[in-house]
Amino acid sequence: MSEGNWQSPLEGFRVVEIGTGIASGYAGKLFVDAGAEVIKVEPVGGDPLRWWSASGKEFAVAAPLFSHLAAGKTSIIGSATDANIEDLLCDADIVIESGEVNPATLRRRNPRLVVISLTPFGRTGPYADRAATEFIVQAECGSIAGRGVVETPPVQWGGRTSEWAAGVYGAAAGLAVAIGVRNGADGAELDVSWIESAQISSNLFSDPLFSFLKGVYGIDPPLPARSVETPSIYPTADGWIGFNTNGPQHAEAFLRLIERPELIDEGYVLASNRTANRLEFDDWVRAYTTKHTTAEILARAGELRCPTVRVNDGESILQDEQLVAREFFASSADGSFMAPRPHYLIDNERPPKPKAVPVLGSGTVTLRGGIDLPPVTKSMPLEGLKVFDVTCWWAGPSNTQLLAALGAEVIHVESVKHPDPMRYAAAVMFIDRDQWWEMSSFYVSINTNKLGITIDLNEPDGIALAERLVQWADIVVENYTPRVMPKFGLGPDRIRELNDTAVMVRQPAFGLTGPWLDRVGFAQNMEQMSGLAYLTGYPDQEPLVPRGPGDPLGGAHGAFATLTGLVAAQQKAKGCLVEVALVESAINIAAEPIVEFTGTGVMMQRDGNRSAHCAPQGLYDSDEDEQWVAISIADNEQWNALCQVVNDDRLLQDKFATHAGRREHHDEIDVLLSAWTKSKSRDEAISVLTAAGVPAGKVQDPRLSHENEHLQGRKFFEESPNPVIGSLPVPMMPWRMNGIDKWMRRPAPLMGEHNQYVFSDMLGISGAELERLKSMQIIGDKPAT
DSSP states (O other), X not given: OOOXXXXXXXXXXXXXXXXXXXXXXXXXXXXXXXXXXXXXXXXXXXXXXXXXXXXXXXXXXXXXXXXXXXXXXXXXXXXXXXXXXXXXXXXXXXXXXXXXXXXXXXXXXXXXXEEEEEESSOSSXXXXXXXXXXXXXXXXXXXXXXXXXXXXXXXXXXXXHHHHHHHHHHHHHHHHHHHHHTTTBOOEXXXXXXXXXXXXXXXXXXXXXXXXXXXXXXXXXXXXXXXXXXXXXXXXXXXXXXXXXXXXXXXXHHHXXXXXXXXXXXXXXXXXXXXHTHHHHHHHHHHHHTTSOHHHHHHHHHHHTOOEEEOOOTTGGGXXXXXXXXXXXXXXXXXXXXXXXOSEEETTBOOOOOOOOOOTTOOOOOOOOOOOOOOOXXXXXXTTOEEEEEOOTTHHHHHHHHHHHTTOEEEEEEOSSSOOHHHHHHHGGGTTSTTGGGOOHHHHHHSTTEEEEEOOTTXXXXXXXXXXXHHHOSEEEEOSOTTHHHHHTOSHHHHHHHOTTOEEEEOOSSOSXXXXXTOOOOHHHHHHHHSTTTTSSOTTXXXXXXXXXXXXXXXXXXXXXXXXXXXXXXXXXXXXEEEEOHHHHHHHTTHHHHHHHHHHSXXXXXXXXXXXXXXXXXXXXXXXXXXXXXXXXXXXXXXXXXXXXXTOGGGGSGGGSSHXXXXXXXXXXXXXHHHHHTTSOHHHHHHHHHHTTOOEEEOOOGGGGXXXXXHHHTTOEEXXXXXTTOOEEEEOOSEEETTBXXXXXXXXXXXXXXXXXXIIIITOOOHHHHHHHHHTXXXXXXXXX
């Protein structure tokens, strides 16, 4: 995995990043890594993130987190109102901003410009002008309410993941539009919100599930909304271990791992039984894990193919054997800290190691004067792009879903003998109903705008069909363990023989090399191994998985890498192999504890609903059961506004006047704020706080997210018609785009719904041959019996 032959696919693309903070910084970093020129326009004094460190230490040039995100960029000082800066913005291919510019004004000067806006609530909608922090966005999107044990208040995910999520979603969509511009599409204004990015990434599609339960059974979701996975994370003799049991085979392997095989016959393969007896079950698991080291458990789990990983922190992750073998971490250019490298490889080459962080205002820039572009002939950025989608579960399908939303023609394949497991994992509770396999809230949410076919890839006739679709495709995407596609006879070499211009994208859990290449892993394992789980939960309790981001954000990272590979292939008129390890995507959005530990020696810890960058921050009782008020104060101005609203002289003490003082005396502040919120209804408290400019919000029930007035105003949920389960509200893309009112052109396909169209109309296969294939269950429209 050298970098000697890296070709910088996005060389020639100019990106101007005028936004501040993590979301803009990470979006810009993704473009730098892929070879684009990125010019960072900073205000006088610099992007506030330049000086931020969870340790509180001061830095002469830049703190580690900013240095990680800004490495290789050019820094200039200015503002959007400066004439020379406006000229620079209009000269770019892509502008990344966080509320500093008027996108429509820029695009009047340059209609082919791509503007990516990254803001907490988006530029439109009822809450667009509200003061907000990461914590408030989490509360309003439904993330917090669904996480944690019922014995304690619900809890945030650690690591400011909403901001990282918005950055990667914005970068993926922005790159798609920029590619489209160079192929005959118009420019666009992409209005990306943290809240929608977090909603997709954390709520496990519980809203469409409960909408279906309400419609079919008349069931209202019970309180409280929060729960935890069982099993998940447990102490070992020397650390923490993380498990995942998505399917019955994983649950059986787990019960054998903890040396309790008798529990298989007692029904503990079923998640419902484990949940109903959670406390007792967890005691059984701890009785095993605490007697063994993490390494011992990992070795045995590997033998049993039980998805299991070490739960890492910012230090232990640097010694992880799989990541060390893949040379995944690199020193900053000045050697002051370590950080994860980019999340993908193209033809076995990873993007180069980081360049130096720019000194504030040290850069000089010359205008290009525009570039030659073809006339606008396409209505969607990826119109005409053909994708053969051999993915399953969540991460792979969410990659291709983004491509489909932006105009690609995507054909998703599964088998009647081995349907997409996400159908079963999310619909097994309906197994007594007709066509129960069509009732997965996950499947209907992450496969929109695709054509659906079935092919048995274990049979020669099935392989023959697949090979014809490989010849048709521009991109082939799969996310099995590395041994599966070669077993089918569809490994990278065969793909290249069939179609030497195709981009093959592989998204295994742990990568295509290293001692863990054939290990099984799912989103929860990625969150455990990456360090995201270590930062989530209460300090005196076991870490919690964030519940979701490992998969959808792995998909968004996969989409960015896929499009980068597409540009590389088009430049060389030759196909390429793109490798996107799911765990490496997760670690890229968990970079902060790594750079903090290696750069400052400070280990970031989970802290319940508190954070290093906001104080006070937490959930406060109202006068209604489970109706929490979320409050998060990022600066002194917001603190002063809060004090005026609460009108309690005790809050005016000098010890509360600074962020450090508020962090130190957080408990005292919490008592005073709780007394105030308990005297009011939730909505009354939030109304007066937000009117005063205080970041506050409700803790949205994730099962009822489509009722959130802001998400309604953003038209984030769209009705998905389905002949089996009826119409359900499903979340769509986390961005609005000019000229697009709805993202769903086609609901998720039924099993084999488009066999006739794809095999007969597209490939010209006769009706008699299709009947033969169906009789052999090589194709079909329902699971094989």
